[in-house]
Structures are given as structure tokens and as C-alpha cells.
Amino acid sequence: MSAPTLAARPRPWADGSAAATRVLLKLRHDPAGIALTLAAPVVLVLAFGYVFGSAIALPAAGDYREFLVPGLFATIAFNVVPPMITMARDSGRGVVDRFRSMPITRVAVPFGQAAATAVYGVVCLLLMAVCGLVVGWRIRTGLGPALGALGLLVAFQFAATWIGMHLGLLIGKEETAAQLSVLVFPVGMLSNVFVPTTGMPAWLRTIADWNPLSALTAAVRELCGNPVAPTNGAWPLEHPVLASLLWTALLLAVFVPLTTIRYARPR
Amino acid sequence: MVAAVVAEGLVRRYGPVPALDGLDLTIERGGVCALLGPNGAGKTTAIRVLATLTVPDAGRATVLGHDVVREAGLVRRSIGLAGQHAAVDDDLTGRENLRILGRMHHLGRRGAARRADELLERFELADAADRLVKTWSGGMRRRLDLIASVVVAPPVLFLDEPTTGLDPRSRTAIWATVGELVTAGSTVLLTTQYLEEADRLADDVVVIDGGRVVATGSPDALKASIGVRVEVVVAARSDLAGAAAALASWTGIEPEVDEIGLRVRLVVVGANVALPEVVRRLDAAGVTALDVGVRRPTLDEVFLSLTGNTRAAEGRAA
Numbered sequence: 001m002s003a004p005t006l007a008a009r010p011r012p013w014a015d016g017s018a019a020a021t022r023v024l025l026k027l028r029h030d031p032a033g034i035a036l037t038l039a040a041p042v043v044l045v046l047a048f049g050y051v052f053g054s055a056i057a058l059p060a061a062g063d064y065r066e067f068l069v070p071g072l073f074a075t076i077a078f079n080v081v082p083p084m085i086t087m088a089r090d091s092g093r094g095v096v097d098r099f100r101s102m103p104i105t106r107v108a109v110p111f112g113q114a115a116a117t118a119v120y121g122v123v124c125l126l127l128m129a130v131c132g133l134v135v136g137w138r139i140r141t142g143l144g145p146a147l148g149a150l151g152l153l154v155a156f157q158f159a160a161t162w163i164g165m166h167l168g169l170l171i172g173k174e175e176t177a178a179q180l181s182v183l184v185f186p187v188g189m190l191s192n193v194f195v196p197t198t199g200m201p202a203w204l205r206t207i208a209d210w211n212p213l214s215a216l217t218a219a220v221r222e223l224c225g226n227p228v229a230p231t232n233g234a235w236p237l238e239h240p241v242l243a244s245l246l247w248t249a250l251l252l253a254v255f256v257p258l259t260t261i262r263y264a265r266p267r
Numbered sequence: 268m269v270a271a272v273v274a275e276g277l278v279r280r281y282g283p284v285p286a287l288d289g290l291d292l293t294i295e296r297g298g299v300c301a302l303l304g305p306n307g308a309g310k311t312t313a314i315r316v317l318a319t320l321t322v323p324d325a326g327r328a329t330v331l332g333h334d335v336v337r338e339a340g341l342v343r344r345s346i347g348l349a350g351q352h353a354a355v356d357d358d359l360t361g362r363e364n365l366r367i368l369g370r371m372h373h374l375g376r377r378g379a380a381r382r383a384d385e386l387l388e389r390f391e392l393a394d395a396a397d398r399l400v401k402t403w404s405g406g407m408r409r410r411l412d413l414i415a416s417v418v419v420a421p422p423v424l425f426l427d428e429p430t431t432g433l434d435p436r437s438r439t440a441i442w443a444t445v446g447e448l449v450t451a452g453s454t455v456l457l458t459t460q461y462l463e464e465a466d467r468l469a470d471d472v473v474v475i476d477g478g479r480v481v482a483t484g485s486p487d488a489l490k491a492s493i494g495v496r497v498e499v500v501v502a503a504r505s506d507l508a509g510a511a512a513a514l515a516s517w518t519g520i521e522p523e524v525d526e527i528g529l530r531v532r533l534v535v536v537g538a539n540v541a542l543p544e545v546v547r548r549l550d551a552a553g554v555t556a557l558d559v560g561v562r563r564p565t566l567d568e569v570f571l572s573l574t575g576n577t578r579a580a581e582g583r584a585a
Contacts, residue, residue, distance in 0.1 A: 011373050018370035025367075026358040029399060094354035098415070101318045101348040103340060104371050266322045266339075 012105035019112025020119075023086070027120055037082065037124050041072040042131055048194055049135055059196055062227025069128075069137035070220035071193030073149075074213050076124050077157040078188070080164035081181040083117055087168025088177035096169070096263070106264040114161040121157040125150065140225030149223035152244050156216055159248045162255035169262045192237070193217050196229035209234035212251070215243035269332040271296045271423050271454040272317060276326035278478075279312050286312035287323065288478030294456060294471070296422075299449055301469035302458040305574055309478035310458035311351065314427045317456070318348045330423055347421035347453075351428050353408040354415070357401035361392055361411050364400060365418060372419045379418075386414050390444060406437025413444055417453070424448060426457040430464060442468055462566035472566075476574040489569045494536035496568075497522075497545060500558040501529050513552035514545075 027033060045068065048056075053064040090096045099109050129137075139146045171177045190204070191197075191213040197205045208214055209232060218240035221228045229237070236243035274292040278285060286309045294300045302310050315321040317328055319339040327334060333341040355364050362383050369379025387393045390410060395403055400411065413429060429445070430438040445468060449455055459465055465472050466486050474482040474489070482489060499510050507524055510531045514522050518540075522533035542561045549556050564572075 009373075014373055015371055018367050021370070022356065022359070022367045025363055026356065029358055029360075092352075094350040094352040095356070097315075097318075097320055097350055098348060098354045099371070100320055101343060101346060102368075102371060103343040266320055 010103075010105050012108040015104040015108035016112035016115070019109040020116040021112075023113050023116035024119065027116075034120075034124060034127070037076070037079065038127055038131070041076055041128055044072060044075075045069070045131060045135055052194075056195060058227055059198060059230055060227060063136060065136045066138065067221070067227040067229075068194065069132035069135070070149075070224060070226055071191070071213075071217040072132075073125060073128060073153055073220055074156075074191075074216040075188045075193060076128055077121065077153040077216065078160050078213050079157075079184070080160050080167065081184055082120075083113065083161045083164030084168040084171070085174060085177045085181065086113070087165045088171045089168075089174040091169055091172045092174055100264070100266075107260045110162070110165055110259050110263055113165065114158055117161045118154055118158045122150075122154055125153055137226070138224075141223065145223040145225075148241075149220045152216065152219055152223070152241065152248075155248045156212075156244060156251075159251035159255070162259050163251060166255050166259040166262060169259065187211070188213060191217065192229045198230050198232060205232060206234075209237055212244070212247040215240050215247055219244045268296060270294060270329075272300075272328070272330055272456060274313070274317070274326065274328040277313070277316060277323045277328055278325035279309075279316060279321060279323050285478050287316070287326075289326070290475065290478060291480055292328075292473060294454065296454050297449075297452075298470035299445065299455045299457065299468045300471045300473060301465035302456060302473050302475060303460075303462070303465050303570060304458075304475040305460070308475045308574075310475065311427055312478075313475070314348075314350075314425050314456070314458060318346055318425050319343055320348075345422050347416035347419075347424045349409075349413050349416040349424075349426045349429060351431070353405075353412040355400050355408060355411050357399065359400060360397050361400055361403070362387060362396040364411060365415060368415050368418045374419070382418060386418070390414050404437070406433050406440065409433060409437065410440060410444060413441060417448060420451060421453060424453045424455045426455060428458055428460065430459070430461065438464070462570055466566045474570060474573050481573050482569075486566055489573075490564050490566065492536070493564050493569050493572050494534040495538075495540045496534050496560075496562045496564060497532065497540060498558075498560040498562070499531045499545070499549065499554075499556050501531070502555045502557050504529065506554045506556075507531060509552050510549060510554045510556070513548050513554060517548050 049065040049068055053068065056064055058064060058067055100106065168177055171180065190208050191211040192208060193213060197208040200208055215236040218228060218237050222240055231237035270293050272292060272294040274290050277287045277290040279287040290309065290313055302313060304310050312321060316323050317330060317335060319335050319342050322336055329335065330342045331345045335342050365383035365386055366379045369382045370376065374382055387396045392407060392411060395407060400408060409429065416424060430441050445455060469486060472484065472486055472489055473480055501507055501510050504526065507526065507529065511522050511524050514531060514533055518533065518535050520533050520535065522531045524531055540561055542559065545559055545561060
């Protein structure tokens with residue numbers, strides 16, 4: 001048997017696509033994983049849409065569930081947990097070390113994984129949209145703005161994946177990452193996803209208004225023509241689409257370098 | 268010919284504790300070299316430095332002449348690594364695991380598929396190849412991990428405790444695999460806590476303790492270095508003195524006398540001690556021996572004597 005020899009030239013695209021394939025193959029073996037990812041937002045639709053929602057009055061006219069569903073899209077896009085756990089597991093089990101000892105373009109691996117996670121995110125968002133339609137959410141604008149909303153969500157999710165991967169590398173242990181994942185939920189609560197921020201104490205309202213999740217949620221509501229929350233004069237909520245794009249760019253500008261350096265650096 | 272691995276004065280500290288404390292190492296090409304040492308001796312850190320995963324605080328190291336820090340990219344083109352964990356994807360099949368690594372090694376989609384089939388067939392994992400790895404046994408996973416490190420044949424292969432925690436059968440299978448890789452021309456540096464493993468596989472053994480090399484040599488040379496153990500059991504207490512005197516006058520070493528067990532023991536270094544000769548000497552001295560043992564040391568004893576000595580030396584220094 002003549003064994004192939006080691007490659008001479010770097011080929012980032014091949015490395016990235018192999019890393020993406022790795023993530024997508026795993027998902028194909030585990031369709032239940034998609035169901036689990038969707039389980040939380042669906043439970044939230046039921047809990048907030050029908051239980052708490054019955055006692056929540058929107059400041060302006062509009063259906064609460066139609067107000068809620070765009071927020072759940074945003075929480076799916078902000079779901080840093082799966083990439084965090086995947087990266088922590090790879091790091092803890094020596095998979096990252098194996099890749100790092102190979103002559104591959106190092107940046108390509110996290111890029112490939114982030115791209116694959118974005119593909120997965122589109123599937124989750126579309127399934128969530130179907131759930132939304134069932135409970136009364138509607139697109140009241142048109143195809144263009146709706147696709148714009150989808151684009152914003154996917155771009156934001158791509159950026160959020162880098163936060164997840166960075167955290168996963170920092171944590172380095174699957175079990176710890178899983179335990180920390182419950183802390184993600186409060187981030188969703190500190191926003192306009194479930195209720196308008198108007199009623200919150202001023203200091204909390206400032207945090208919530210500047211939460212990237214709030215801008216993204218407001219952007220999706222605006223683009224789909226759903227009921228919006230009052231902006232309280234906060235800049236990100238006055239210009240939600242622009243703010244979402246800026247948040248996405250900022251997160252990428254911070255976490256892509258951090259993650260790739262952390263991934264490649266010898267320890 | 269340039270050596271497979273050279274390390275000079277490698278130092279790596281984790282906090283105040285040095286994992287490597289001036290490690291010097293030269294491994295020629297071809298064959299298996301075992302890095303032997305107790306837990307915490309610095310074996311894994313040494314492998315990590317050589318595999319470009321950790322940067323040393325001081326000293327330098329080369330793999331096939333390439334510096335592991337300055338020419339890390341070149342080093343990575345020359346090495347394969349199987350770490351302490353089975354670094355394979357549980358959520359993929361064995362075949363998919365190998366195909367993805369093949370693609371990362373730029374074999375192309377079809378080349379990677381062909382290579383995966385070839386490896387699975389050759390290392391007898393073909394039957395399980397299309398099952399998810401999480402359904403595999405621990406031994407099979409470790410073998411897959413080992414094979415994953417040779418998807419492209421690396422001239423130098425690092426294996427960090429390849430058989431720790433495996434049952435004897437899986438261990439034998441791993442040994443056979445390592446043997447095949449060496450036949451195919453790889454130089455293998457493996458770490459182990461198992462003396463038997465070093466004895467079976469290694470052409471050379473490097474004993475490390477406290478982040479430093481304490482002995483180097485072939486397993487046989489290391490055994491010879493701590494000598495042959497002679498033990499005589501006598502019938503009566505009155506024979507002890509005679510036996511001890513006979514052995515002392517012959518070897519020039521004062522034996523240790525165990526009054527309760529009625530035994531006389533000594534260790535002879537650097538001389539050839541044969542059982543019949545011992546018996547003849549005792550006879551000549553008129554000693555009735557119930558049992559005479561002449562035993563070459565096991566690698567375990569070599570190991571304990573070597574690593575025990577450095578511990579004791581450190582104790583004195585402290």
C-alpha cells in the first residue's frame with residue numbers, strides 16, 4: 001500500500017469545506033438535534049404566547065404572539081450554545097489539538113464550522129417560521145423585506161457562532177460548557193423579546209435597549225410589519241436594521257480575531 | 268542523516284512547576300523510541316512541544332531538522348499525532364472520520380474516500396466502519412485514532428499513551444498496528460507508563476522523571492545497568508554466614524542477609540552471573556541451599572530504581 005504523502009501547499013478552501021462537512025454530517029446523523037434546538041423557542045411560544053401573554057398588554061395595538069415570534073427568531077440567531085459546546089468538546093477531547101498538529105490552514109476550521117452552523121441556522125429559522133405561522137405570526141410586508149429579515153438573522157447568527165466558539169475554547173470542557181449554557185437564557189430576558197422595555201427601571205431599560213438581541217428583534221418586527229415596541233428614544237431601537245448590521249460587524253470584528261488567535265496559538 | 272527528533276535543554280513551566288526541566292533528547296530515524304516515566308514526569312508536555320502544540324519557555328527542539336517553534340508549519344508536514352484521548356468524532360462513522368481527515372490532508376474527495384477504505388480494510392475496522400463511533404468499543408476507538416494520525420504517512424509519529432486503559436487484547440492490536448507503521452518506514456515516539464509496552468515495542472527507551480532524562484538505552488542495556496539479582500535461601504540459620512561469605516569472596520560485594528527469611532541477596536552489576544556457578548560456590552563452601560535464584564531485572568525494577576533514585580536525590584537537595 002503506497003501511502004499518500006503530506007500536502008505541500010496550503011488550501012484554505014478545502015480545509016474549510018472539510019470542517020463544514022464535519023459539522024453538517026453530524027447534524028445529518030442527529031436530526032433530533034434540530035428538534036432539540038427548536039424545543040426551547042416552541043416551549044417559549046406556548047408559555048409566553050398563551051400563558052403569560054394573556055396578561056401582557058402591548059402599548060400599541062397588535063397581537064402579542066405576532067410581537068413575540070420575531071423575538072424568538074432573534075433568540076435562535078443568538079443561540080451561542082451549540083457552537084460553544086461543540087468547540088468545548090473538540091478542545092477537551094483533543095480534536096482541536098489534532099487539527100492544530102496538522103498542516104492545515106488554521107483559520108479555515110473555525111470558519112468552516114461557523115459557515116456550517118449558519119446553514120443549520122437557516123433550517124432552524126425556517127422551521128420556526130412555520131411554527132410562527134401556526135400560532136398567528138404573519139409577514140405583512142412582502143417577500144423582499146422578509147428575505148432581508150432572514151439575511152439579518154443569518155448574518156447575526158454567523159457572528160454569534162464566533163462568540164460561542166470563543167467561549168467553547170476558553171472553557172475547554174464539554175460538561176462545564178453545558179452547565180454554563182443556562183446563563184444564556186437571562187440574556188434573552190434582558191431585551192425586548194418578551195415584553196417592551198418601557199416598563200423596566202431606567203438602568204435596566206438602558207441595558208435591555210442596547211442588548212444586540214433587542215435591535216435584531218426590532219429589525220425583524222419592522223421588516224415583517226409586526227407590532228413593534230416603543231423605542232424610548234434609544235438609538236439602536238430607532239434604527240434597528242442599521243443597529244443590527246453594526247452589532248453583527250462589531251461582533252465579527254472582535255470575535256473572529258480572538259477565536260482564530262486562540263485556536264491557532266500554541267499553549 | 269538528520270535525526271528524527273532533537274531536543275536541547277527544553278524547559279516548560281506551568282505556574283511554578285516545571286513540567287520539563289532541561290530535557291535533552293536525540294532520536295535517530297527508524298524504529299520505536301519509548302518515553303517512559305511516572306505520572307507527571309513530563310511525557311505529555313514533551314510530546315506537545317515536539318508536535319508544535321506548546322511553546323517551550325527555554326531550549327530548542329527540531330523534528331527532521333525543522334525548529335518546532337520557528338518552522339512549526341514544516342514540522343506539521345512531517346508528523347502525525349495521536350494524543351491521550353481518542354480524538355475522533357463520536358457522532359460520525361469511522362469512515363466519515365477518516366474521509367474528513369483525508370480531505371483536510373488535501374487528498375480530494377475521492378482520494379480521501381479511497382484512502383479511508385484502504386485503512387479500514389487493512390486495520391480490520393471495515394466491519395464497523397459505517398457505524399457511529401459512539402457505538403464502538405474503547406479499543407476500537409483508540410485504533411481509529413491511531414489510524415487517523417496516519418491518513419497520510421507521516422515520517423515521524425507521536426503517540427501519547429496509546430494503550431492506557433485498554434484491555435490486553437486491544438493493547439496487542441495497537442502494538443501490531445504500531446509495528447506495521449514502523450515497517451512502513453515511520454519513526455515512532457511513544458509515551459507509556461507500561462514497562463511491558465516499552466519492552467515489547469521499543470528499540471530505545473528514554474526514562475524521564477521530573478522533566479529530565481534519567482536514563483537512555485535499549486531495554487536490555489537498561490536492565491544490564493542495574494545488574495543481576497542473586498538470591499539464596501538456606502536451610503538453617505547457621506548456613507547464612509557461610510553463604511554470605513562465599514558470595515562475598517566471589518563477587519566482592521557484601522550481600523544483604525535476611526535472618527528471618529533465611530535468605531542472602533545481592534545485586535551484581537556488569538558481570539556475568541550464571542546459576543550453576545552460584546550453586547558450585549555454595550557447595551564448595553559446604554552450604555546447603557534450599558533455593559537459588561539468579562534473575563535478570565524486569566524493566567519495572569529498572570524503572571523504579573531509576574526514578575526512585577532521582578526522587579531520593581531531590582529529597583536530599585531540598
